[in-house]
Amino acid sequence: MKILVYGAGVLGSYLAHVLVRGGNNVTMLARGARLDELQKHGNVIRHYFQFRTTADKVNVISELQPEDIYDLVFVVMKYPDFHSVLPALAANHSSRVVLVGNNANPAEMMDYLQANSPVQKQVAFGFQVSAGWREPGRMFTVRGPQVQMTIGGLGEDLPWRTVIDQAFVNTKYKLVYHQNMDEWLKSHFMMILPLNFIAPAHNGDLRKAAKDNKLLHQVIAAVDEGHQVLEKLGYTVTPASQLKLARKQRKMFYIMLKIMLSTPVGKILLGDKAVSADEMFALYQAFIDLKSRAGIPTPNWDTLGIHSPLLQS
Incomplete structure (x- = not known):
């Protein structure tokens, strides 16, 4: 299949790697230093836990033209950056688009693409479970043996999911389909935002944060808030196990946090290299809007937010 990965950061680079190894004709859209790296050396990835480095040759472009048509377009970027690329995506004549990443307003983005495109746009949303950071010349990817993407539409089954399945048929990559990605994505950032308040509370010292019992209990309470x-707004928190963990299994949640913060995994997932301050700020603003609409108090969110430099933008 002819596939475009729009966005060449940590997550987009790994997705492109998977799709290339699956036998697809993959193009990556990149700019600046990353464009030069891809053109000169290919898509170089250091797989952190697997102790190996791969380099894949990919086609590279710096702009998406209307007449550039792909079977699938995966847009992989931070939430605040989606809005800047919507006009180019809408103008492009490719008909199937998957927006991958944190997203507080998927319905708004879908409406824009469908209203402003010269062709009928089929739009899905996804979230890839992997992490990492960028170093000169290569991306570091932190993942398990099989990376998973949760993917779906907004309240209905995807009638074109067979096209997505075909792209991954020869890969070690798990697709989990969900009917309502709006609920899934909103539930997800209600979990990750409080977790990202932990490191700044102790200037990045996660081992010190692991001993701050008051902070950890506030974070857990904030997730439940x-x-x-x-x-209150009528959404179903999903997956249900996330709701259960924060509301009925708080002791387990607390122990999990202490273990994570005391090991290198915590630094990988919550350290400076893994956290985008502008994305956290944008998601927090989305939370403030939801809270205002719900009209209920969130004292633990308020306390954590006041003291977090991630939100001082």
């Missing part, structure tokens, strides 16, 4: 906001 976020769930309550969603429930």
Whole structure:
């Protein structure tokens, strides 16, 4: 299949690697230093836990033209950056687009693409479970043996999911389909935002944060407050195990946090290299809007947010 990966950061680079190894004709859209790296050396990835480095040759472009048609377009970027690329995506004549990443307003983005495109746009949303960071000349990817993407539409089954399945048929990559990605994505950032308040509270010292019992309990309570906001607005928190963990299994959640913060995994997932301050700020603003609509108090969110430099933008 002819596939475009729009966005050449950590997550987009790994997705392109998977799709190339699956036998697809992959093009990556990149700019600046990353464009030069891809053109000169290919898509170089250091697989952190697997102790190996791969380099894949890919086609590279710096702009998406209307007449450039692909079977699938995966847009992989931070939430605040999606809005800047919507006009180019809408003008392009490719008909199937998957927006991958944190997203507080998927319905708004879908409406824009469908209203402003000269062709009928089929739009899906996804979230890839992997992490990493960028170093000169290569991307570091932190992942398990099989990376998973949760993917779906907004309240309905994807009638074109067979096209997506075909792209991954020869890969070690798990697709999990979900009917309502709006609920899934909102539930997801209600979990990750409070977790990202932990490191700044102790200037990045996660081992010190692991000993701050008050902070950890506030974070867990904030996750539950976020769930309550969603429930008040009529959303179903998903997956249900996330709701159960924050509301009924708080001791387990607390122990999991202490273990994570005391090991290198915590630094990988919550350290400076893994956290985008502008994305956290944008998601927090989306939370404030949801909270305002719900009209319920969130004292733990408020306390954590006041003291977080991630939100001082």
